[in-house]
Amino acid sequence: MARGAGWAQAVIDRLRTESGSALLLVAVSLVALAWANSPWSQAYVDLWHTHAAVTIGDFAIDLSLHHWVNDGLMVIFFFLIGLEVREELAVGSLRQRSRALVPLVAGLVGVALPAIIYLAIAGREAPAGWGVVIGTDTAFLLGALALVGPRMSSQLRVFLLTLTVVDDFLAVAIIGVFYTDDVQLMPLGIALAALVILYLLGKARQWRSSPYVAVIVVLWAATLLSGIHPSLAGMAAGLLVPAAATERSDVLAAKYLFRDYWQSPDAGVARLVQRGLARSISVNQRLHEVLRGPVSLVIVPIFALANAGVDLRGGVLGEALTSPVTWGVVAGLTLGKFLGIGLGAWGAVRAGLGRLPDGVGPGSVAGGAALSGIGFTMSLLIISLAFDGPTADAATVGVLIALVLSWALGWLTFRVARTRLGETEADLPSTLEPEVDPDRDHVRGPEDAVLTVVEYLDFECPFCARATGMWTDLKQHFDGRIRYVVRHLPLDDVHPHARGAAIAAEAAARQDRFWEMHDVLFANQSALEAADLRRYAEQIGLDLDRYDEDILDEALAKRVRKHAQSAHESGARGTPTFFLNGTRHRGPHDARTMIAALEAWEPTVERRRS
Known part of the structure; x- marks a missing residue:
């Protein structure tokens, strides 16, 4: 029993790593493809078309499981992205202009060039698909970086995270603006009121997470009923949850509360200790910590299972491989991201807008740019909004091909950077210079x-x-x-x-x-x-x-x-x-x-x- 429990915990710990979560997504995507092309493919279709409803009096939200995943669970994913953006703006890399401008410019070019390439190839047949190639799957990107990138790559990771913040923010904004029909004004007004309340909660320095969660649930329901894709609400809500550095005074207050508990272990005192600990950490950080594991281990894999299953039988694969949509997606993601991010970063450095992070060379940036062509989550979501039928199948095949090609291109680029450019690491130095000298130190x-x-x-x-x-x-x-x-x-x-x-x-x-x-x-x-x-x-x-x-x-x-x-x-x-x-x-x-x-x-x- 103990050995089995230890093995299970080891598997969970492995899946919690960035490389483990990427491998989990690959495995789930392959399961979805195999299921959709098996004798039980109809069960796959029927599962995601099964309806489930939440009803309170005359109010009801009735959606298929596929929509519950894309319009419900994925809102939590976008909320987590919003939390990360807010934290980066408040205490992270986006707080400093000199550190933020290069990945910012690289991210903008890395959104524009893929869209241009897609429209050049497939714009006549399916112009609405340009949004498919603009986003980067952050979880897949970081997992692939852990597997094929330099042994030490913390600085490159921060650079790529800043860049994907730009990608994801623009992708969600584009979903909200360009993939929304039939806006209902009353629910939209309720959603806007919820956003105002979130803003006021932050201004009032509300430290409890429950008021934020309650308002966000109302915001999600109102946005869904308004006709706007709720991903926009998720991102906006995350941006409005305050982030701040931990103050020493708050930590000391929590320490004194714990001393009280040490001297008098009582349920009431324990509750005060919990509150003190919560107050010492920003709401943003606490929600991020709670959601990060479920999002990477449950929500995103379920999304992959629901969206990656394309039935390639009956000539579908052959049609996809001859479709401009497929190759527009492949070229936009694989070449567009690689060239757009690489050229954007190079141009920003040459223009004097900033510099690459310490320890990160141009070869490592190029490798990260190649891996950014893994669109997956964002791409599949926009496919579900922009297309249906054979066009959606072709675009999905393109996303899967781009995933494999971008991964291979990233591996090759990092290998060249390591062997030809000597970029064995993409991180800050880790050895003490100079060594300790008792006569000087x-x-x-x-x-x-x-x-x-x-x-x-x-x-x-x-x-x-x-x-x-x-x-x-x-x-x-x-x-x-x-x-x-x-x-x-x-x-x-x-x-x-x-x-x-x-x-x-x-x-x-x-x-x-x-x-x-x-x-x-x-x-x-x-x-x-x-x-x-x-x-x-x-x-x-x-x-x-x-x-x-x-x-x-x-x-x-x-x-x-x-x-x-x-x-x-x-x-x-x-x-x-x-x-x-x-x-x-x-x-x-x-x-x-x-x-x-x-x-x-x-x-x-x-x-x-x-």
Whole structure:
């Protein structure tokens, strides 16, 4: 029993990865194709034409299962996209103009060129199908990238995510504008009122998720009855759910609530702890976390099962292979995306609008552009709106052919980038530069310790190791087998006092009081003005005349800049960033996670020493 449960959990964990979800979609699509072309094909057709209704008094929504999937479940998919866009705009890559413009331009060209290519090939026969080639299936794209892309590709992944945000946003807008008939004004008015309420909930800083969910359900029903495709409502709702960075004060409040529960485990106190934890994380992040798994593991596969089953018997495949619609879709997705995104990114860089992400070369961008030709989810949805009969079959065959060709073109492009251009990775550096030198670095713990933790920090960082107590936990756990090194990375744009505090710490180091100043600065993060720093210098017993002289010494400012330069060369872009035995740590940096990672390192280091 335990072995079976462990195997099942391993399968689920694998499917939760990006490569696993992509393979799941491929498998489900093949099942749909096999079923639609089997002796039981009529059962496949009958299943998706089965009707189900929701009735409340005189109000009723009666849809076939196919429409419940496309107009119901897929709204959750588009809502998730809207959440991602809002988060990127608030705290992600779209917040910074210099990082957003290149993928933005690449995404726009990657929408326009495929549509032009499609219309050039199939515009005379089926002009309404131009929308089929504009979108990219984000789940398929990231899964394919994990399978055929560079071994380390985090920066390329962020670039492609930003790009697909543009694709998906435009695709949903196009669905709402160009694939909508017979608009009903009364339901439309209710939908607009629901959007206003969502906006007001965000402005009121409502932290509970239930009011948003209730309004979104009303919005979906009203949009469906209005005649507008509800995907537009899903995207709009996601855009209106607020996203924000986690505040240290909210985390501390949750910590104190949990302390109350620790001292008095009571159901009422537990409820307060749950509320405190929820308040510390934005509604956007919480909904995203809840929906991400069901969308990738359930909703999108069900959509694939409902839409990828094309009966290719009776000459349908032959007709599709001679149809301009099929090859318009294939060319638009495969060539249009590859050329559009590649040329768009190249043109944006040449025009000085921005630059490619650090560690990402042009070959990797070209590989990502090739994989963007996997339209699948968006493409199949628009096919269901634009076509029916043989034309829909031809377009669906084109989408499936484009999926295979884009995947193969992506694999080939990444291989060329790796072998000819030397682009073995598409990520930030991961090795500490320079290595730890006890004569130059600030080291706490035995200099010959087996394990080394290096932290890039600034003194206003609310989640750095000293602020959270994480280093204390590591020190207690490893007891003499670990040393801790800090380097400065002042984030001037968000922490205006961090650089001055770093220089003050270096001035204290000249009097062998670096760690005393380090601890005092983190204990007083809200008071780091020049007068405060001087008061702390007096508090820890510094010679104030020497401190006043040293604080103005350009050599200390230069030392802080060298630390920041080493952070850039090592791949650190924010604080805190940790390096474990010279390798950048990825993922959570709580004490439990860090201890597990260091324990995995320890035997390796011991073997190297012996």
